[in-house]
Structure formats: structure tokens, C-alpha cells
Amino acid sequence: MPQDSVDLIVTSPPYADSRKNTYGGISPDEYVEWFLPVAAELQRVLKPDGTFILNIKERVVDGERHTYVLELILALRQHGWIWTEEYIWHKKNSSPGKWPNRFRDAWERCLQFNKDKKFNMYQDNVRVPMGDWAKSRLKNLSETDKRRDNSKVGSGFGKKVSNWLGRDTVYPDNVLYLATETGNKNHSAAFPLELPAWFIKLFSKEGDLVLDPFLGSGTTAEAAKILGRKYLGIEQKEEYYQVAVANITSLNQEDTQPRLL
Amino acid sequence: MPQDSVDLIVTSPPYADSRKNTYGGISPDEYVEWFLPVAAELQRVLKPDGTFILNIKERVVDGERHTYVLELILALRQHGWIWTEEYIWHKKNSSPGKWPNRFRDAWERCLQFNKDKKFNMYQDNVRVPMGDWAKSRLKNLSETDKRRDNSKVGSGFGKKVSNWLGRDTVYPDNVLYLATETGNKNHSAAFPLELPAWFIKLFSKEGDLVLDPFLGSGTTAEAAKILGRKYLGIEQKEEYYQVAVANITSLNQEDTQPRLL
């Protein structure tokens, strides 16, 4: 691949040592070492104003959270990546289970890395409906606030409130509150379509190129296709590749578009 | 303080370089070095089956998340602490603001450290009401609901929905969804009472000793008092100490108990 050719990278690599029977299963202690050559190639092909989103969560090893994700962040910075932000994916329906020393794990990291401090971000593409507070708060402004609006002299007290009139969406924050995919995909990672879709809308525009170097069942490419982006996926396992191709080609644009927009 | 005398430590130390005009203001680059001597004392006084909860979040420095929290976790492990878990505090109302390169920050870390893999955890004390799904889901049980239905993905998970009949509370997960305190405390940290209260209920029992080495306006001690634990707080600034004493002594047990239980 040519250098500086990709607008956005969104990926969820195989987590260390997990899914051992379905994927390669990288040992936690070797995870950073295993990932760095990949990151170097990603850095080469990403445009200077592009973004790299890494969805990952550290395993529990021997009763303790392993530190390979922390070490990976530090290592990537050593190699020139900028650690711009850490988004949290807060899962509505996390895996069940009960243990004496911990609760169910309901969140994952979505790490944002950049090559440059200036990067493309299209914030208006991910505005969310205003919270419920607005309904009760802005419902009955009519009498007093209309008067305030008409008299533009002086106080400015009413101005703040009237600023909110007519708006129905606000900017989100850095926590994504999404359900996990309960679908029937033949791939063990529960990676909901909305997760890559959110980052694709936020960090790319139509016609841009989105890359997923660990394609898996093709969720990132599906989201990119639905959103009108070009997409490129890499997958080592023949069987996942076949699943991804099937998922992507069977996509019916008319069916899926309303789901995301 | 004698060694092995504290059952639980819950604290929210001054964040690096923030609150510069109210607190000392520790530089991000010196944060780990500044914290380690404190951590050593905490390790000394904590009981072997006790827990240390550290509420912290890294600042943005020069357009990038600083790494001092990651380095602090690694350093604490070097000094013998076990990094058992990372809870997330998902804030309902985060600080406002708009920037071209990031959204509002709506979460903080609550890091759990232990001296030993075996520690006290009273999970039943923090059960939460069952979600609304239960009402509709349990009304008409299907055939698969009455027996164990194994996951189709081969994960080994299964479910037996009929197990849920008659229950009205469930265990929570590792994400706490709380509002920040917008109250009138004369202390700049917005640390809601529910946050220390949750960990106090989870990791201590009545009569246990709870320590907060950075007491601030005394929220941890307030929660401990309400929940019938002994408490011990350390505060360097005379003015915060006075505020904390006032907050704690003015506590009316009858008023506050229903708020938390």
C-alpha cells in the first residue's frame, strides 16, 4: 500500500490470549512486541491528518488486570504516535458471569491515536438528541422568555435560555453507550456495527478510505460501505475472510441505512 | 499509624496541575514521583485483605492525554501493589465546553489495588434493581427459557432464563453511572457522595476503618459515617480541614441515611 493513503483506521485486534480456540491467541507478555510492527505499517499508510482508532481491553491474568494495553500506549507514543484521547465504550449488555473478586466487565477502551495534532474531525456528524431535561426545562418558556427575547435591552438573563430554543441535538461526550451485538455472525468478537460507524462518521467524510487491518467478520467494512466510504480490510484466516465477504456483499443499502442515520 | 490497621482506602488525590489556585498543583511529569511515598505508607497501614481505591483522571497536555496515570499504575505494581480492576465512573453531567479536536470528558478512572489476591468483597451490599427488561421478558417464558440454552457462538456461555424468576435485584457491573456533585461545597473537587459510598459498601463492613489520605472537603468520611464505618482523614490545607470537619459534624444521620440505602 502507498504511504499516506488512508483517512481512517478502525480496528479491534485479537485480544491477548483470548478466543484461543478461534484465533491465534497472542500471549499477554508478547502482545506489545507482536503489535508494534503492525503499528509501524499503519503509521506509514495513514494520512497525516488521519486517525487511528484501536478498540481493546486488557484481560484478567492471575486475578489481576494485565498491563499490556498500558505498555502498548506508552510504546506507540515512543514510536511517534500521539495519544489524543481515550473513548470509553460502555456496554449496555455485558457478558454474564459471577466471580468472588470482580463484577461483570461492561466497558472497553477505544484509543485514539494521531500522527499530527491537526486531524480531521467532523463533530456535527455525530450529534445526539438533547437530553430529557430539555423537554421539561424548555417546555413552558413561552410567557417570560418571549418577553425577554423581545426586549433586547439590558439583562441578558434570558439569552442563555433562548439559546437552547430551536436546538434538538447536542454534541456527545467521550463515552459511547451502546449495546453489544447479539447477532448471529460466525465470529466470536462482539463488535457492534454502531461502534465503527460512530468513529467513521466522526473522523472521515464520504468517499474517504477506511482501513481495518484485523477485519474479522467485516463489521468495520460493513459500516464503511453503509456510510458511503471506501474500505479496505485485511484478514489472515481464510474462514473469517469468507464470512466478511459474505457479510459485506449481502449488504442491502436500503435496509441498513436507516439503522445508522 | 500502626501497620495493617485500615480496612479500606478511598481517595481522590489532587489531579496533576489542576486546581492550581486552590491546591499545590503537581506537575504531570513529577506526579508519579510525588505519589509513590504516599503509596508506600498506604501499603504499610492497609490490612492484607483490604482494598485501595484511587479515583483519578489524566489531564490533556498539549493536545494529548498525558501518560502519568498509566505510569503510576505500572509503578505501583513495581512496588508490590496488585492492580485488580479498573472501574469507570461515567458522569451524567460532565463539564461543558467545545473544542475542535475532542468532546467533553465524561468519565474518570477508579483504580482498585490490593496487597493480596484474597481480599474482602461484599457484593450483595451493592445489588441494584433489576432493569425493566425483566418485566416483559419474564412474563411469558418460552421453551428455551425453561432449560439451559447454550450460546450458539461456542463461547461456552449459556443462559437459563427461568433462574431469574422471583429475583428483583442483580449484581452491578464495573461502570458506575453517577452525576457529579454540583453542590455548594467549598472545595473544588466534584466528588459525589455516592462514589465513595459505593466502594465503602462493597469493600468494607460496619465498624471497619476507612481512610482517605487526601480528605478535601470530607466526602469519603461523610459516606463512611453515614454507613456506620469508622473513618480517618488526612488533609494538608487548614481551610479544607475546617470545611471537612463542618461537613462531617453537621451530618444528620436520619436525613442522609435514606439517600444512600
Next chain:
DNA sequence: GTTCCGCATGAATCGATAG
């Protein structure tokens, strides 16, 4: 006695300007 309205304010961050 209850609901509704007005308003202050919070672990923030960026970019421009001043020193």
C-alpha cells in the same frame, strides 16, 4: 403543599494574545 421557573456552576480545553 406541590409544581414550575430562573440561574449558578462544575477535576475542561483550545487558541489567541500578552508578557
Next chain:
DNA sequence: ACTATCGATTCATGCGGAA
């Protein structure tokens, strides 16, 4: 060339006073 200060931006909550 570097650091310090300041203005601008914006969402949700709770409290006090009014209806």
C-alpha cells in the same frame, strides 16, 4: 521562542424562590 493569562464554548443538575 517560550510561558502565562484570558475569552469562548456548552450540558446537566439542584436549589431557592415564585406560581
